[in-house]
Amino acid sequence: MNAQRTMTAAVLVEPGKFEVKQVAIPRIGPNDVLVKVSQIGICGTDIHMFHGRYAADALPLIPGHEFCGTIDAVGSDVTHLSVGTTVVADINIGCGNCYWCRRNEVLNCAEVSQIGIGRDGAFAEYVAVPARLVIPAPAEVAPEVLALTEPVGCVVRAAKKAGIGVGDSVVVLGAGPIGNLHVQMMRLVGAAPIIVFDLSTSRCEAALAAGADVIVTDPAKLKDAVLAATDGVGADFVIESVGNARLYSTAFDLIRKGGHVSFFGITGPQDTVDLPILGTVLHENGLKGSVAAMGEDMYQALKLLTHQRFDVKAFTGAVFPLAEIQEAFESLPKRSNDLKTQLRVS
Known part of the structure; x- marks a missing residue:
């Protein structure tokens, strides 16, 4: 029945070009649900895809993975979810049985795919999701807030993977949307001081409003600012949230002896970093990679948003209607003060 119905979807047919058209509503299997999409955010990954810098071999594709909605239909074997329930979803689909899936490291699964990246996503009226990855959400929480669950989950996971805790000094490189969320997450785990670097004065000011203690816009002054804020020893942690190889190199120059670099921003596959091996060994420095929210990260992010632990006004x-998705993407460079752009679907 689903294959005979159609829906409006924004298909990225080639880099730089969306086509909003009628396509078949996705089929669901016995262990899936069909989600009627309410609101969806535009992620940095979506922007990379739009510009042909990421997953270009997957096109044409319906992108979109930061979504919320309501359940429209459930598969024949799904008994724990009901039609009409408000939901968000974990987008990482692994086999569920391998070593990596058991450890909640699903991106390392040999069979992994991601909704909106490797398979059709939620820039559409409906999206199919495995029922085990669907998370019921409070209906009273606004859709524009619920649509932030996935990016908030990403910073939740990054904080946990890095092991950042009370009183740790942290530098966040980049004050864009995800950098701002990192700042807010650092406040929640008790990090202090929080130092933010970005070339944009307005985004640094937004980071200051979000909880940063020190902001820096001049690269030449960054190291001195970090040393001044950390009693001359350097930062316990540096989070690279931009995806710039030069900033990754800078990160190692900002940590203290025994400090750690959190690898978060996505670079090109060819990008590398010159790692100071001897210093890393002798100073017992560390690094930890993190990129996507999985499993419990999503539940924790939803709980934090539900209880208003993040300031989401910015x-x-x-918000654009789905029909104006091309304009939404093309206007992004002119709207640098908008930390997030969302699409309203229903």
């Missing part, structure tokens, strides 16, 4: 002001 993330919910720019």
Whole structure:
């Protein structure tokens, strides 16, 4: 029955070009649900895809993975979810049985795919999701807030993977949307001081409003600012949230002896970093990679949003209808003060 119905979807047919058209509503299997999409955010990954810098071999594709909605239909074997329930979803689909899946490291699964990246996603009226990855959400929480669950889950996971805790000094490189969320997450785990670097004055000011203690816009002054804020020893942790190889190199120059670098920003596959091996060994420095929310990260992110632990006002002001998705993407460079752009679907 689903294959005979159609829906409106924004298909990225080639880099730089969306086509909003009628396509078949996705089929669901016995262990899947069909989600009617309410609101969806535009992620940095979506922007990379739009510009042909990521997953270009997957096109044409319906992108979109930061979504919320309501269950429209459930598969024949799904007994724990009901039609009409408000939901968000974990987008990482692994086999569920391998070593990596058991450890909640699903991106390392040999069979992994991601909704909206390797398979059709939620820039559409409906999206199919395995029922085991669907998370019921409070209906009273606004859709524009629920649509932030996935990016908030990403910073939750990064904080946990890095092991950042009370009183740890942290430098966040990049004050864009995800950098701002990193700042807010650092406040929640008790990090201090929180130092933010970005070339954009307005984004640094937004980071200051979000909880940063020190902001820096001049690269030449960054190291001195970090040393001044950390009693001359350097930062316990540096989070690279941009995806710039030069900033990754800078990160190692900002940590203290025994400090750690959190690898978060996605670079090109060819990018490398010159790692100071002897210093890393002798100073017992560390690094930890993290990129996507999985499993419990999503539940924790939803709980934090539900209880208003994140200030989301700066993330919910720019909303376009799905039909205007091309304009939404093309206008992004002119709207640098908008920390997040969302699409309203239903």
